[in-house]
Amino acid sequence: MADTSKIEWTDATWNVVTGCEKVSPGCDNCYAETFAERWRGIPGHHFETGFDVTLRPERLTLPxxxxxxxxxxVNSMSDLFHKDIPDEFIARTFAIMALTPQHTYQVLTKRHGRMRSLLKDRAFVALVDEHREQLRSGCGDFAWPLPNVWLGVSVENQKWADIRIPALLDTPAAVRFLSCEPLLGLIDLDGPIVPGLGRPKLTYWLTGRPYWDEEKATTTDTGLTMAPLSTGPRLDWVIVGGESGPGARAMHPQWARTIRDQCQQSGVPFFFKQWGEWGPAPFIVRVCDPDVGWKGTEEELAVAKADSEARGATHVHTGNWFDEDGERQYWLHEIGHKPWSLERVGLPEGTAAIRRWGKKRAGRELDGHTHDAFPAA
Incomplete structure (x- = not known):
């Protein structure tokens, strides 16, 4: 729990629950689990039970x-919709959010099914209202969905985007957002491209599916019924980030660009959180004009080559993939040559030069720009 946070897209964290379990490949290198398990078995420590799911009711009223x-x-160290968290406790959490409209709450989950079923359940909404009254009698009516609560799902590749995003769009929410972190594969938010056919199956995730709104239909003097064209729910915000920490998997630069471009075309705010451990690098860093050759000393040439190697790519990330347990695994090729010896070598189509810089050096710029857009409150 902290009333400040180093996470770029939030101001504070509120962990009313800690602990979780892995449900998809995006969980494999979970930072929260790594941190919590360091303290398992230490008597009296906050994480004495490691990353086991633990309710923290003493934190509920902090906001x-x-x-x-x-x-x-909400719950940077857990998932609010984990199966071991009672409905009643989740309702108490939403009651606190309802009583603090000055704050904007960002709830991110990989348990899309439970989120949808609970938040569409009238009995659950009534339970939230009951807890509001218990905490602050006479607090008045409230709107549902709560206008200060943003709901999001984590998606790491196309498989989990196809599963979690439709559930999110079917959940009542004031703002819906997507966290593509760690981004482990290409995600097409507009619908897959079929060679020769374009996009035969549009998703409308970024624009909202158009439909004739029969509830707002009117009848003209001549008896003609007219229904206005409306659009269904859409994503209001998209976050993209690469993985950091030991064993971090690389993010192909084109995966981030694809999502950025689709968001910009649809007018959806885009937030680029980080490259993570891996980031773009120049494939070739020249030490001299290849038509002229090196004119300095051997000592100066050694320095120039070392500088070129320090700034140039050491790996090439490719779009080639293989299927493993229904998930795409992508190739990461190590370059056998030095970047200053590649004057006449080009990159194969679909590949991008990258290297392991470390999170800080890799930074947050995508094609020379930071992307810090937020949805309207």
Whole structure:
């Protein structure tokens, strides 16, 4: 729990639950699990039970004390819709969010099914209202979905995008968002491209599916019924980020560009959080004009080659993939040559030069720009 956060897209974290379990490849290198398990078995420590699911009811009322408005990431160390968290406890959490409209809450989950079923359940909504009244009698009516709660799902590749995004769009929410972190494969938010056919199956995830709104239909003087064209729910915000930490998997630069471009075309705010451990690098860093050759000393040439190697790529990430347990695994090729010896070598189509810089050096710029857009509150 912290009333500040180093996570770029939030101001504070609120962990009313800690602990979780892996459900998909995006969980493989979970930072929260790595942190919590360091303390397992230490008597009296907050994470004495490691990353086991643990309710923290003493933290529920903390936001009531925060006067300054914040963006609050709910459960950065867990998943609010984990199966071992009682409905009643989740309802109490939503009641606190309802009583603190000055804050904006960001709820991110991989348990899309339970999120949808609970938040569409009238009995659950009534339970939230009941807890509001218990905490603050006479607090008045409230709107559902809560206008200060943003709901999001984590998707790491196309398989999980196809599963989780439709469930998110079918869940009542004031703002719906997507966290593509760690991004482990290409995600097409517009619908897959079929060679020769374009996009025969549009998803409308970024634009909202158009439909005739029969509930707003009117009848003209001549008896003609007219229904206005409306659009269904869509994604309001997309976050993209690469993986960091030991064993981090690389993100192909084109995967991030594809999502950025599709968001820009649809007017959906895009937030590029980080490259992670791996980031783009120049494939060739020249030490001299190849038509002239090196004119300096051997010592100076050695320095120039070392500089070229430090700035040039050491790996090539390719779009080639193989199927493993229904998930795409992508090739990461190590270059056998030095970047200063590749004057006449080009990159094969679909590949991009990258290297392991480390999170800090890789940075947050995508094609020379930072992307820090947020949805309208």
């Amino acid at each position: 009531l004390r925060w006067r300054k408005p914040k963006r609050v990431f």
